[in-house]
Amino acid sequence: MTEMTIPIGPQHPLLKEPLSIELDVSGERVVGGRVNIGYVHRGIERLCQQRTYAQNTALVERICGICSHAHTTAYCQAVESLMGLAIPERAAYIRVLMCELERIHSHLLWLGVLAEAIGFTTIFMYAWRDREMILDMMEELSGGRIAHAANIVGGVRVDISPEQVELLLQRLRAFDEQMAFFRELIDRDRSFHRRTLGIGRVSLDMVHAYSMVGPPARASGCDVDLRRDAPYAAYSSLAFDVITADGGDVWSRAQVRLQETIQSVRLCQQVLQELPEGDLATRAPRRVAPGEAVARVESPRGELFYYVRSDGSDRPARVKMRTPTLPMLLALQYTLPGLETADVAAVIAGADLCIACADR
């Protein structure tokens, strides 16, 4: 068979963000692949050093259009621990609510992208249609569908009225029924199975070797979730299950993500029912004493790590992030050889890459 190189990206119908993958194929089989990133590098870490602590909240929110709230949560947590600030309980609950709504819409987005990659346009349309329900809720809560600006250093900016609580609970119930439909579909649809079951398998050893995190790690049997293992915000007082699977293939990832969505709905309902009264934020000082701090957050794609160092001024001396996509990209390069070219789409879409996060 003749060998050729198929370029996927930087612009390609499969990719939602610029990323370049060069596939060496022999016939219909992939024999090698190279992943190149850096097309959306904006120098955000450097920009963070030129803005004040408060301004940076708005900046890190714009790193990514999907996990924007996870970024601000991690950043605020790091800065708050630098300042020795404790946020009010109500703020912690609202942070959880936004985090979980974001997880739901991110997972649905992923399901849609995967469905489109395997040519299942109907599921793509349904997933993105239902995702709108969540985006609407977030817009009503914060004023923004994607950039919510819900977090500020010291607490949150958005409040929830008792009427809103009732309304949200009602709509979450309706949404839960939709998710039951999706779960049944993933369980039973043969044509979905054919394109995802046993495809792009990642072993538990590989998860450890590449430090993979989040749903892909959990789908390979790695029982890790920061919400339970290192609770932040109000997670320690809420009940939820950590979902794992042991297939490690695209289908297991779909399973994990869908069941996590159902857990997230459960978390949202708990937050709304048990929402404590109190302030929304504690006042944060402008200047921060010299020191350094780290914060970890379970973003929709896995562990998001923030490091902030202060030199005593009103601007951070260094902000460093480590996003969950980075290990996924490394692992991807080694998953590609041996695949059918037709499965590459499912594997890349199944990896749930967030290039904007990885490039910053």
Place this chain on the structure above:
Amino acid sequence: MDIAIRLLQVLVFPGTLYLVAMALFLNWVDRKLVALWQGRVGPPPFQPLADLIKLLAKEDITTKGTPAVASALLPIAAMTCTMTASLFVPVGNDVIHSFQGDLIVALFLLSFPSLAYFLAGWITPSVYGVLGGNRALLQYFTYEVPMLLGMAIPAVYSRSWSIMTLVDAQHGYHWHLFVLPIGFVVALIGLIGKLERVPFDIPHAKSEIGAGPLTEYSGRKLALWRLTVMLQTLVGINLLVAVYLGGADRIWLQWGFLVYLAKVVVLMVGLAFIQVLYARLRIDQMAEIGWRLLVPLGLLQMVVTIWIGG
């Protein structure tokens, strides 16, 4: 006078003008229904025509390394073959030309566009085109045999290779569909493979190889390719209606046309429904379905047909 009527038949009804209008209409039905079932709004009725006109007006680029003559001739040849095939396929009670063996000629002419489609990708320098062409050819070998089998079974059953005679043989609602259901299913799935619709849209799998063989085509050539696919859909459905669903059931002139129209639309609705139900298959999965399932089923139906002797 006779020549004038003939010309009118070829150019207006049931020939070119009717076919193009009907093909555009079916394309709209397809797109609108799929959209509605997927929870979208869908295009207005004139969208397919507007798309076609827009494409015709757009700049026609021939990429470096593509033989210009071949890339211009292939879509024309594909469309010509499809239109020529339509001469023998009845529309309502009308058929332009009918003779013993026209079923074979029509099927042969209909298989040429698939080969042209493969060549169209093969001659471009784009890897997507080459890979898409490869897949188109592989797919051709998979669906063509079941489809030919499916179309041949009624001919064996009713002992005629003329489409019009086959329609007559089904007179009185003795549709071949009722006697030869397996043959119909095999032919229908073969047709879906030929039209490269979900779940067999492998040669132009967007998320894998862009637009496949048509990646490097634009403007008029792309418009011609699009129109060819729409015409193929119509002619394929017409053929199925004539061979399996009793054509116009020999009903009095205008009503006969309406009966035929209803059958065409019902088949299109069925095709659109299948479109929303499935994910795309891999080429090896398609080959498996074709050779392990459809061909044996078709052969079984053929053996039964010969045995019961029609």
